[in-house]
Each structure stands twice: as structure tokens, then as C-alpha cells.
Amino acid sequence: MRLEVCNINKSFSGRHILHDVSFRVESGKAMGFLGRNGAGKTTTIRTLMNVFEPDSGEFLLDGKPFDRQKYKIGYLPEERGMYSKISILDQLVYFGELKHMSRSDAKKSARKWLERFELAEYEKKPLDTLSKGNQQKIQILQAVINDPDILILDEPFSGLDPVNAQVLKELIREYIAKDRLVIFSSHQMGYVEEFCDDVTFIKSGRIILSANLKETKRDMGRNKLRIKISGMDMNEAQKRISAFSDIRVDMDRQSLIVECLNNRTPNEFLSEVISNNLPVELFSFYEPSLEDIFIQLERDEGLDGIDSKTEGGGIG
Amino acid sequence: MRDLKTVFGFELSNKLKEKTVRLTTIIILVIILIATFIPTLVSMLSGDSSGDSGDMGQNTGGHSYEGVAPLSDEYGYVIENNAISEEALKTLYPFFQSKSYPDEKALRDAIEKEEIKKGILVTSATSFKLIANDLSMYDTSVQSISASLSRFNRDLFLSKEGIDPAKVDQAENVQIQADTEILGKNALTGYAFAYVGMFMIYMLVILYGNSVATSVAREKNDRTMELLITNTSSNNLIWGKVLASMVVSIGQLILMILVAGAGIVLNRDNYPEFMIRMIKEGITIDALVLFIVFSLFGSLMYYFLYASVGALVSKVEEVNSAMTPIQFVFIAAFLLSSMGLNMPDGTLMRVISIVPFTSPMAMFIRYSMTTVPIVDLIGALVLLLVTLYIMAYLATRIYRMGTLNYGNRIGFFKAVGMVFKNVR
Numbered sequence: 001m002r003l004e005v006c007n008i009n010k011s012f013s014g015r016h017i018l019h020d021v022s023f024r025v026e027s028g029k030a031m032g033f034l035g036r037n038g039a040g041k042t043t044t045i046r047t048l049m050n051v052f053e054p055d056s057g058e059f060l061l062d063g064k065p066f067d068r069q070k071y072k073i074g075y076l077p078e079e080r081g082m083y084s085k086i087s088i089l090d091q092l093v094y095f096g097e098l099k100h101m102s103r104s105d106a107k108k109s110a111r112k113w114l115e116r117f118e119l120a121e122y123e124k125k126p127l128d129t130l131s132k133g134n135q136q137k138i139q140i141l142q143a144v145i146n147d148p149d150i151l152i153l154d155e156p157f158s159g160l161d162p163v164n165a166q167v168l169k170e171l172i173r174e175y176i177a178k179d180r181l182v183i184f185s186s187h188q189m190g191y192v193e194e195f196c197d198d199v200t201f202i203k204s205g206r207i208i209l210s211a212n213l214k215e216t217k218r219d220m221g222r223n224k225l226r227i228k229i230s231g232m233d234m235n236e237a238q239k240r241i242s243a244f245s246d247i248r249v250d251m252d253r254q255s256l257i258v259e260c261l262n263n264r265t266p267n268e269f270l271s272e273v274i275s276n277n278l279p280v281e282l283f284s285f286y287e288p289s290l291e292d293i294f295i296q297l298e299r300d301e302g303l304d305g306i307d308s309k310t311e312g313g314g315i316g
Numbered sequence: 317m318r319d320l321k322t323v324f325g326f327e328l329s330n331k332l333k334e335k336t337v338r339l340t341t342i343i344i345l346v347i348i349l350i351a352t353f354i355p356t357l358v359s360m361l362s363g364d365s366s367g368d369s370g371d372m373g374q375n376t377g378g379h380s381y382e383g384v385a386p387l388s389d390e391y392g393y394v395i396e397n398n399a400i401s402e403e404a405l406k407t408l409y410p411f412f413q414s415k416s417y418p419d420e421k422a423l424r425d426a427i428e429k430e431e432i433k434k435g436i437l438v439t440s441a442t443s444f445k446l447i448a449n450d451l452s453m454y455d456t457s458v459q460s461i462s463a464s465l466s467r468f469n470r471d472l473f474l475s476k477e478g479i480d481p482a483k484v485d486q487a488e489n490v491q492i493q494a495d496t497e498i499l500g501k502n503a504l505t506g507y508a509f510a511y512v513g514m515f516m517i518y519m520l521v522i523l524y525g526n527s528v529a530t531s532v533a534r535e536k537n538d539r540t541m542e543l544l545i546t547n548t549s550s551n552n553l554i555w556g557k558v559l560a561s562m563v564v565s566i567g568q569l570i571l572m573i574l575v576a577g578a579g580i581v582l583n584r585d586n587y588p589e590f591m592i593r594m595i596k597e598g599i600t601i602d603a604l605v606l607f608i609v610f611s612l613f614g615s616l617m618y619y620f621l622y623a624s625v626g627a628l629v630s631k632v633e634e635v636n637s638a639m640t641p642i643q644f645v646f647i648a649a650f651l652l653s654s655m656g657l658n659m660p661d662g663t664l665m666r667v668i669s670i671v672p673f674t675s676p677m678a679m680f681i682r683y684s685m686t687t688v689p690i691v692d693l694i695g696a697l698v699l700l701l702v703t704l705y706i707m708a709y710l711a712t713r714i715y716r717m718g719t720l721n722y723g724n725r726i727g728f729f730k731a732v733g734m735v736f737k738n739v740r
Contacts, residue, residue: 051542073546077539079539080539081535081539082538094322095547098323
């Protein structure tokens with residue numbers, strides 16, 4: 001399955017929120033949808049779920065208009081919403097039935113998931129008697145009760161402790177392994193990095209990057225090197241190396257990050273380090289973390305530059 | 317259709333599980349049962365006590381006191397300045413068993429010491445004063461004593477004129493045989509049904525309308541709406557909810573009718589004849605069908621209105637204030653219908669029995685009490701159905717629109733405007 005989001009525009013009260021939002025998601029891979037608060041992630045997901053209609057643009061599934069009735073969809077909205085005063089099993093069965101499961105299948109599936117998430121003992125309790133983390137798990141169960149073909153999770157990890165996050169991670173991996181289409185948004189880059197083959201960044205309602213994560217890392221790490229000088233303070237080392245020509249030096253907590261400019265090769269740079277009698281403790285190619293990419297993209301000003309990256313990322 | 321059934325089933329089962337619904341039903345049924353026992357209780361109580369209501373039984377002033385309840389020991393009297401012959405007065409109720417006192421002071425002392433309850437100070441053949449410690453709202457002593465004195469004076473006058481008062485009594489008491497044949501409807505017999513039915517609709521709408529609005533608002537408050545509308549249409553969600561409330565309310569209504577019926581049957585021997593007649597003749601099959609049709613569609617229409625209001629608020633706490641305008645409309649409909657009870661043939665009744673917001677109550681009141689032209693009947697029903705359709709459409713659209721409108725509460729009319737703007 002391939003879901004394509006094509007040129008979606010959406011305005012509220014005359015305010016243009018989504019600007020030609022486009023990206024593509026393939027089944028069997030998870031897509032991490034990233035952006036700062038208010039960037040347009042939830043609005044995009046809501047238009048995808050038809051919570052509201054886009055002003056223009058379309059959603060295609062395998063090249064045809066996306067008919068939500070034909071697919072089993074699991075959706076976890078950002079605003080968690082289930083009935084606080086109704087028993088957990090009753091409402092899970094209700095949501096299962098609304099997803100066109102038979103009552104008995106819905107009950108069976110609800111019990112299976114409750115068991116797996118270690119919540120079976122609470123099945124008759126109203127939702128609001130559970131802790132926040134457990135309530136969050138129930139919301140996730142609601143999304144997967146019908147074993148969906150398409151799983152859309154808006155900030156699924158928020159509110160989960162590390163143990164429960166692990167349970168959710170296993171669940172997402174399971175869906176990826178089953179060749180399902182998985183989209184999830186998150187602020188926690190570590191989780192996205194862990195599962196996602198593809199990432200899409202949105203900023204101020206515009207997609208600024210939608211590409212394969214590994215390729216993006218490679219592209220953004222091109223001509224960049226990590227270096228650490230033995231027995232020298234990082235600030236001092238940065239000062240010394242900055243004096244070299246055709247390089248830009250930055251640093252993180254781990255090492256200095258050197259970018260070779262004007263076709264300068266890593267070998268040439270290393271030779272210069274050695275010729276300056278600087279003892280090398282670490283020397284490697286630099287691969288940015290997702291967080292680095294996120295921050296880098298957020299820092300970039302000017303939409304022209306961003307658009308070119310989007311095109312380079314190869315959005316459909 | 318499958319989704320509608322699912323939503324309906326879920327909403328119905330939750331309604332039936334609600335403690336407030338169960339408790340309200342039990343309380344209402346107990347009240348109804350007690351109410352049907354009132355005539356029996358009254359007859360039991362009145363049989364046991366001599367009463368002190370001032371009811372003077374079969375007054376007045378005749379020359380025979382057979383069957384008159386011995387209430388006269390409640391009274392004492394004083395005749396001032398020999399204003400009237402005590403012997404003559406003794407022929408009159410309530411003087412015939414009352415105790416005579418020498419003067420006003422003695423009379424007052426007796427009242428204060430509670431030897432007697434009321435004192436009559438006769439100052440002339442045509443004037444008297446009643447003295448009492450407490451006087452109930454329904455006391456008829458003054459009227460009875462006035463009637464007695466009036467009778468006394470009449471007899472005196474007739475005797476002076478040489479006419480036998482007994483002959484005059486005979487002439488005055490010729491029995492008239494009166495029969496009534498009603499070709500249309502008897503307002504009197506229809507009154508009871510109309511009155512009770514009006515209250516039933518009032519209760520249905522107020523109780524369950526409130527519950528529909530709160531339930532929608534809770535879904536919005538808990539952010540459940542977003543999940544729901546991504547799984548099924550707002551049409552199914554609103555109709556399922558409203559129909560579930562409808563079924564519960566109708567169920568409650570049927571229980572109320574059954575309990576009331578059982579209570580009446582159990583106590584029928586103690587009901588006055590006119591009440592039995594009212595019940596038997598007032599509730600006809602056609603009136604009952606009309607009541608069911610109008611109350612059903614009318615309540616549905618109001619429930620949709622309540623559902624719209626529930627979708628416009630962001631928090632459950634805001635529901636009550638948001639519902640106020642609907643409550644005003646409905647209470648106005650109730651008051652107008654109550655006024656119409658007293659003039660079922662009037663223009664006001666004709667108008668309110670056709671206007672959709674008042675017709676659910678007013679039409680069957682009018683129908684129970686008077687003959688309604690078929691044009692009015694069909695016109696009112698069509699208007700009600702059209703309004704019901706419009707309200708259902710608006711509720712569905714507002715619910716859908718309200719899903720994502722959080723923050724400031726939107727007014728109903730503004731929301732309606734937004735619905736039409738979106739449609740265009």
C-alpha cells in the first residue's frame with residue numbers, strides 16, 4: 001500500500017494553515033511525522049482522517065482516491081478522547097463495533113489486548129479510575145482493536161513510562177512487520193529514529209523535508225567529520241582547527257564537527273591536523289542524529305532553501 | 317444502518333445503567349402511585365375524624381337537621397340586646413346545638429380557653445360578627461351563618477305577609493330533569509387527560525432533553541467526538557443518541573401510565589363519579605394516538621435542539637446556561653398550553669396547536685377538549701415533521717462542526733449561520 005498526501009491546503013477563519021502539504025507513506029515502513037508545536041502535524045492528520053475536509057488537494061491510496069470505508073484504520077488522536085465514566089471493556093467493544101467488527105470479535109480482541117497490555121483486571125472499571133499512563137494504553141488499544149491496515153498515531157508516546165513505551169514500540173514494530181502502513185507523529189526523536197525509515201518534517205504548515213531517514217542522514221553528514229584531539233580542551237582544539245582554511249568547525253558534547261568546504265577532502269584535512277602536531281584521539285565520518293536534523297531544519301530560514309531540500313528529498 | 321444500531325444500543329445501555337435515570341424513574345413512579353391513593357387516603361381520614369375545617373355539612377337553615385354532622389359544639393353564640401329571638405335562632409344551623417353565652421367577654425374567654433373554636437356575636441337580625449382563634453383558608457362559617465340569618469329573615473318576612481314559608485320552599489324546590497347530548501367533545505371529560513398529558517410531555521422534554529445535551533457536551537468535553545466521527549457519521553451518532561433517549565423516555569412514560577392505571581383500578585371505589593367519568597370518557601383511542609404521535613415527534617424535535625446546544629459548548633459545566641434559551645421556549649409553550657386548557661376553542665389555542673414548538677402539547681389538549689378541523693390537524697403534523705427534519709439536520713451539522721470548535725462558546729443562531737454558510 002502506498003498512501004499519498006497531495007497538495008493539501010486548509011484554512012481556518014481566513015488563516016492559511018496548511019500550504020500544499022504533500023508526502024508519501026509506504027506500507028511495511030513507519031513514517032515519522034515531525035514538526036514543532038503548531039507546525040501543522042495534527043491538522044494534516046485530521047484532514048487525512050476526514051475530521052475536517054481540506055480546502056484543496058487529495059489523498060490517494062495506491063494511486064486511487066482514498067476511500068476510508070474500504071480500509072481498516074486505527075487512529076489515535078492527539079487529544080485523547082474516550083468516555084471517562086464508562087467501563088473500559090464496554091467502550092472498547094463499542095469502538096470495535098463502530099469499526100465494523102462483530103460484537104463477539106470486538107470483545108475477544110479487546111480482552112486479548114487488555115491481557116497483553118496487563119490491563120485485564122480493569123476491564124469493568126470506568127476509564128477515569130486508571131492512571132494517566134494506563135488511560136493512554138487504553139486509547140492505543142482502541143486504535144488497534146480492529147487490527148488496522150493503516151495505523152495513524154498522533155503523539156503515541158506522550159504520557160508513557162519507559163516500560164509502557166517499550167510495549168508500544170513492540171506493537172508498532174509488529175505492525176511494520178505485518179506490512180501495514182504506519183504514520184506517527186512525535187516530539188521524542190529517539191522513538192522516531194528507532195522505527196522510522198522515512199521522516200517528514202513540517203514547519204508553519206509547509207513540508208520542509210520528506211525523505212528516507214538514512215539518506216537524509218547521509219546527505220546532511222556529507223563532507224562532515226568528527227574529530228577529537230587527545231589531551232586538549234575542546235574549546236582550545238576548536239580554536240586551533242578553526243585557523244585551518246576551507247573548513248567550518250562546530251562541536252557537540254561528543255567531539256568537534258568539521259565541515260570541509262570548497263572540495264576539500266577529509267584526507268587533506270587530516271594531513272593538516274597531523275602536520276600541525278595535533279594528536280588525534282578520534283576521527284570519523286559524521287552522521288547527524290534526527291535531533292540534529294530537526295534543529296538544523298528549524299534553524300534554516302528562507303523558504304526557497306527549504307523548498308529545494310524538499311524537492312531533493314523527493315516527495316511525491 | 318448498522319452503525320446507527322450500534323450507537324443506539326450503546327447509548328441505550330448506558331442510559332439504562334445511569335443511576336440517576338433509575339432513581340428518577342422510581343421516585344416518579346412512587347409519587348404517581350401515592351397520588352392515585354389520595355382519594356382513598358382522604359376518605360379514610362375523613363371517616364375517622366370529626367374534622368375542624370369549618371365544613372358545616374348539609375347546611376342550611378332548614379327546619380330539619382337530620383344527617384347534619386354534630387359540628388355545632390365548635391360554636392358558641394351571644395345575642396346582643398335581644399336582637400333576635402333565641403328560640404327562633406335555635407331552629408337554625410349551627411345555632412341549634414351551640415352553646416349560648418351571656419356576653420361577648422364570656423364568649424371570647426371560652427374561645428381562648430378552647431372550649432369552643434368559634435364564636436358568633438349576633439348584633440341584630442341582619443348583622444353578626446364571627447370570632448375565632450384561627451380560621452382555615454377554606455372556612456365557610458361566615459357564608460353559612462349569613463345564609464342561616466338570611467333564611468331566618470326571609471321566613472319572618474313571609475310569615476308577616478301571611479305566606480307559609482314551607483309552601484315557598486316547595487315552590488322553589490321543583491326538581492328539574494336535565495340531560496346533555498354532546499355531538500362533539502366534552503371539554504370537562506377531556507380536561508383530565510389533557511392536563512396529565514401536558515405534564516407528561518413537559519417531563520419527557522425537560523428530563524431527557526437535558527440528558528441529551530449533557531451527553532453530547534460530555535463527548536465534546538472528553539474529546540470523544542473526534543474518535544467517534546472518524547469511525548461513523550455524525551448522523552448516526554446524533555440519531556442514535558436521540559433515539560436512545562426517546563426509547564428510555566417512552567419506556568418511563570409507559571411505566572408511569574401502567575402504575576397510574578394500576579393505582580386507579582385499585583382505588584376506583586373511592587374516586588368521585590365525575591373523575592371516573594373523566595378517565596373513562598376523556599381517554600379515547602384517537603386522542604391517545606394523537607398524544608403519542610405529537611409527544612413522540614415533539615420530544616424528538618426538542619431533543620435535537622438540545623443536542624445542538626450540547627455540541628456548541630466546550631465544557632459540561634456550560635451546558636446549563638447554554639440550554640436556557642430552549643428552556644424558555646419550552647416553558648413558554650407549557651404556559652401557553654396551560655392557558656389554552658381554559659379556552660380550548662379560542663384563537664390562542666388554535667395558533668399554538670399549529671405552531672411546531674407549542675403543538676406537541678397544545679394540539680392534543682385542543683383535540684381532547686374540542687373538535688379540531690382535519691386541516692388544522694394535518695397542518696400541525698406536517699409543520700411539526702418539517703421542523704423536526706430541520707432540527708435533525710441542524711443538530712447533525714452543528715455536532716459535526718462543534719467537534720473542533722473549542723474555546724469560546726458559539727451561540728445557537730451563529731452556529732446555524734455557519735452551517736448554512738458551509739453548505740453554500
